[in-house]
Amino acid sequence: AQSVSQHNHHVILSEAASLELGCNYSYGGTVNLFWYVQYPGQHLQLLLKYFSGDPLVKGIKGFEAEFIKSKFSFNLRKPSVQWSDTAEYFCAVKGTDSWGKLQFGAGTQVVVTP
Amino acid sequence: NAGVTQTPKFQVLKTGQSMTLQCAQDMNHEYMSWYRQDPGMGLRLIHYSVGAGITDQGEVPNGYNVSRSTTEDFPLRLLSAAPSQTSVYFCASSDRTGTGFRTQYFGPGTRLTVL
Numbered sequence: 001a002q003s004v005s006q007h008n009h010h011v012i013l014s015e016a017a018s019l020e021l022g023c024n025y026s027y028g029g030t031v032n033l034f035w036y037v038q039y040p041g042q043h044l045q046l047l048l049k050y051f052s053g054d055p056l057v058k059g060i061k062g063f064e065a066e067f068i069k070s071k072f073s074f075n076l077r078k079p080s081v082q083w084s085d086t087a088e089y090f091c092a093v094k095g096t097d098s099w100g101k102l103q104f105g106a107g108t109q110v111v112v113t114p
Numbered sequence: 115n116a117g118v119t120q121t122p123k124f125q126v127l128k129t130g131q132s133m134t135l136q137c138a139q140d141m142n143h144e145y146m147s148w149y150r151q152d153p154g155m156g157l158r159l160i161h162y163s164v165g166a167g168i169t170d171q172g173e174v175p176n177g178y179n180v181s182r183s184t185t186e187d188f189p190l191r192l193l194s195a196a197p198s199q200t201s202v203y204f205c206a207s208s209d210r211t212g213t214g215f216r217t218q219y220f221g222p223g224t225r226l227t228v229l
Contacts (some may be wrong), residue, residue, distance in 0.1 A: 007156070034217070042203065044157075046221040090156055094216070101172065102218060104149075104156035 002027040004093050006105035014113050015083055021076040021108050023091035033074040034092040034102070040108055046089065050074065061085070086112045115140050119219035120205050126227045127195040131225035135190040140183030144215055150174065150201040151223075157204065160216040163188055195228045200214050202226070 007022035012081040014068040024029065048059025055067040065076045074091060121136045139146065147162035147214040149172075159172030176198060179191040188207075192199060205226045210218035 004156075032216075036220075043222045044206075046217060046219070049217055092157075101147075101159060101162065102157075104158070106154055106156045 002093055002103045004091055004103050004105040006091055006108050008108050010109045012111045013081060017079050019078045019081045023074045023105060025072050025079050025093040027093060027095055029095050032094045034050050035076050035089045036092060041086045054084060054106055062066065065098045081112045086110060104106060117141065118205055118207050118219055120221040120223060120224050124225050126229065127135045128229050129195060131195050133192055135203055137221060139188050139207040140186065141207060141208035141209065142185060143209055147206050148180065148190045149204045149206065152201050154174060154197060197228045200226060200228045
């Protein structure tokens with residue numbers, strides 16, 4: 001069975017600091033990888049996704065993620081965060097042989113202080 | 115396009131009551147799914163559907179029923195509500211690219227409290 005592990009449950013950082021959120025997955029086959037963001041009181045929005053090709057994926061709002069197949073990781077990064085990046089971030093994995101069944105990590109709550 | 119819509123936004127039930135959470139999408143997506151979100155547990159898949167007339171169970175299906183009579187609608191029924199079903203429920207639908215991959219788009223959620 002596939003599983004997704006997010007390393008940190010809570011992260012607090014100051015504006016302009018760099019952000020990196022870890023995500024590791026366990027799955028025996030080829031995967032599609034996603035990062036979703038949930039701003040306070042809102043629904044999940046797709047930040048970025050990896051299907052194939054260049055393992056460095058750029059998403060919206062200055063976020064990027066790198067797929068390292070040998071480490072089963074898909075870490076999310078942003079060089080300089082803003083207060084508006086305060087949100088919960090979810091990593092999700094789907095096997096390419098499954099009909100859209102996403103496996104989510106537990107989420108990381110990120111708080112950016114002014 | 116309205117995308118994925120859910121009603122109601124909030125609901126309070128008493129133990130043993132039944133209700134239906136509505137989900138609709140106007141993107142002609144084949145795939146639709148229901149998740150519940152609980153603190154510290156991320157989102158867990160309840161039921162999903164790969165097309166009208168086809169549904170299957172996800173990770174936590176007990177206590178919930180679904181049906182898919184049209185492409186647009188995918189209601190989730192709670193048969194006899196229990197406090198353990200207090201959660202935020204999200205509906206999602208997926209597109210398909212030429213290679214068959216899917217990206218899921220989420221609705222705004224329904225916050226359900228069972229007393």
